[in-house]
Amino acid sequence: MGNYPDNLLYTKDHxxxxxxxxxxxVGITYFAQSELGDIVYVELPRVxxxxxxxxxxxSVESVKTVSEVFMPVSGLIEEINExxxxxxxxxxDDPYGDGWMIVIKIDNPSELDALMSVVEYEDLLSEGKEH
Amino acid sequence: MTELKRTPLNEIHRSLGGKMVDFAGWDMPVQYEGTMQEHIAVRTKVGLFDVSHMGEIELKGRDALALVQKVTCNDASKLQDNQIQYSGLMTENGAFVDDLLVHRFSDEHFFLCVNASNSDKDFDYIKSQVDSFDVEVINSSNDYFQIALQGKLSEEILQSLTDADLSKVKYYWMTKGSVVGVPSIITRTGYTGEDGFEIYGAPDEAVKVWNAVLEAGRPKGMVPTGLAARNTLRLEAKMMLYGNDIDETTTALEADLGWIVKLAKGDFIGRAVLAKQKEEGVSRKIVGFEVLDRAPVRDGYPVIVDGVEYGKVTSGSPSPYLKKNIGLAYLPFEKAKVGQEFAVCVRGREVAARVVETPFYKRSKI
Incomplete structure (x- = not known):
């Protein structure tokens, strides 16, 4: 596939x-950006x-829709992608590279346990396709 | 949950990769490849839309014209055979039961194209106004497919497929003709602000006509175009969307549609209220605005005038062609002037907006 790097963690909200x-x-996945289509506006928190x-x-907005982006884990916003x-x-164009959104300082590393590996995330996506 | 209705082109949309959504009870493509590129294709070349969900109501009989005159605000007596006009189906209050296109085949046969979500309501309403008129009201909504070619290349593409001489069909006129052998009504109308044609024919023939048009159009840049681009195209052209910009609470004058209100034609439903509003003025009016911020505003976002909430944005979107955030909203009449600034609430934050000249986009006429 190549659309989902194996060194990342993923959420069910993409x-x-x-x-x-x-x-x-933190950013949004290849799947999320392709569902949205051409993104025309990104709203980010304050450092x-x-x-x-x-x-x-x-939030991330395309011509037709607004989609909220959620914190994968609790933390302090240290940087935003200006x-x-x-x-x-x-x-x-580059959801895992230049399209990154924020850098956070993680409050509680145990919250990472709730996130998905690439294998689990790809399973979630393929389940979605069967519906 | 009731089953969604499907147009005769449903399978085609799926095979073309259309993303299907529930639109007014219809299973319709909101986009295929992408709203942005579909929108730009229509503005610069040509796009193809399935609008078979639209309703059709026919009035036949000696008093067909009289009934049209009674229920609509524009003056249908000015129409010649094969001419078309935009009009409003009016409530007693001069507001909209629906907005519609009135097509005249003859003074004893009118063909109304109405919004999908309103076709049953409109049919019942028109029937209820027949009284002693000698006229038959027919809900023909299931008897036609309807597709639209929109964009400057529409004429040359459609001309290659029909025996009708399209150069003789002016904007808001129509002709009967054969499109790839299928008997059709061909109208020079649309909902995008571009030149273009709409084709009505028997549902069984929809696939044949759609495929032939798309095949002839592809080499010239035609793309199938979904409802999302249809909405942004009509918004740039400031064409009203029923249920958003106009409804049974907004009068034709408040909606800035004075040009379809013909008080001089004689009595019609809603005339008294409209005559009074014309005399005394309206208390609010719809305006087009630009957002003075990067954040797009959307349908339903609160409008703030002098610090107080005054209704909602009726239509709001990024404009793919103009690369601005635009919208429509009702403002108090004294504020409904070009240059006036007000605010829109975007997720709790007030962003500035300014009333601008409309339409936002107007095509250059050749």
Missing amino acids: EWLRVDGERAT GDRLSQQEPLG KLADSPELVN
């Missing part, structure tokens, strides 16, 4: 998380905000 020590980078697991961190203000299409 966010990904790349853990690096006590920090993690310094502290958000809980499952809380909306922002480039998305001018170039929201980066989320389509």
Whole structure:
């Protein structure tokens, strides 16, 4: 496939998380951006905000729809991808690279246990296709 | 849950990769490859739409014209045979039972194209107004497929498939003709702000006509186009969407549709209220606006005027062609002026918006 890197963790809401020590980078998956289509606007939290697991961190908008993005785990927002203000299409073009959204400092590493591996996430996607 | 209705082209949409959604009880393609590219294809070349969900009501008989005149606000007596007009099916309050296209075949045969979600309501309403008129009201909604070619290449593509001389069919006129051998009504109308044609024919022939048009159009850049692009195209052209921008609570004058209100034609349902509003002025009016922020505004977002909520955005979207965030909303009459600023509430944050000239997009006429 290649659309789902195996070094990431995934959520059922189609966010990904790349853990690096006590920090993690967060974005939306290939599947999420392709379902949305051309992304025209990305709303992100402010640096310094502290958000809980499952809380909306922002939203991603295509021409036809608005989709919320949720915190994969609780944490402090340390960085946001400023480039998305001018170039929201980066989320389509490179969802795991230049289309990243935020960097967080993880509050509680045990919350990572609730996230999915790439195998589990791909299973979730293929289940969806059977319906 | 009741089963969704399907147009005769349902299987085709699925085979073309259409993403199907429930639209007014119909299983319809919201997009195929992508809303943005479909929208741009229609603005720059041509797109093909299945609009078979639309309703058709026919009035036949000596008093067909009289009944049209009674229930609609535009003046259908001005129509010649094969001419078409945009009009409103009016409530007693001068508001919209529906908006519609009135097609005249003859003074004893009118063909009304109405919104899918309203076709049964419209039919019952029109029938209830027959009284002593000598006219038969027929709900023909299941007797026609309807597809639309929209965009500047529509004429050359359709001309290659029909014996009708399309160069003789002006905007808002129609002709009968054969399209790849299928007897059709061909109208020069649409809901995109572009030149284009709509084709009505027998449902059994829908697949044949659709495939022939798409095959002839593909080499010229035609793409199948879904309902999401249909909505953004009509919004850029400031064409009203029933249920959003107009309904049974908004009068034709509040909706800035004074050009379809012909008080001089004589009495019609809703005339008294509209005449009074014309005399005294309306208290609110629909406007087109641009958002002065990167955040798009959407249908239903609260409108804030002088710090107080004043209704909702009736239609709001990013504009794929103009690359701005645009929308429609009702404002108090004294604020409904180009340049006026107000606010829209986007997920708890107030963003500024400014009233602009409409339509947002107008095609250049050749």
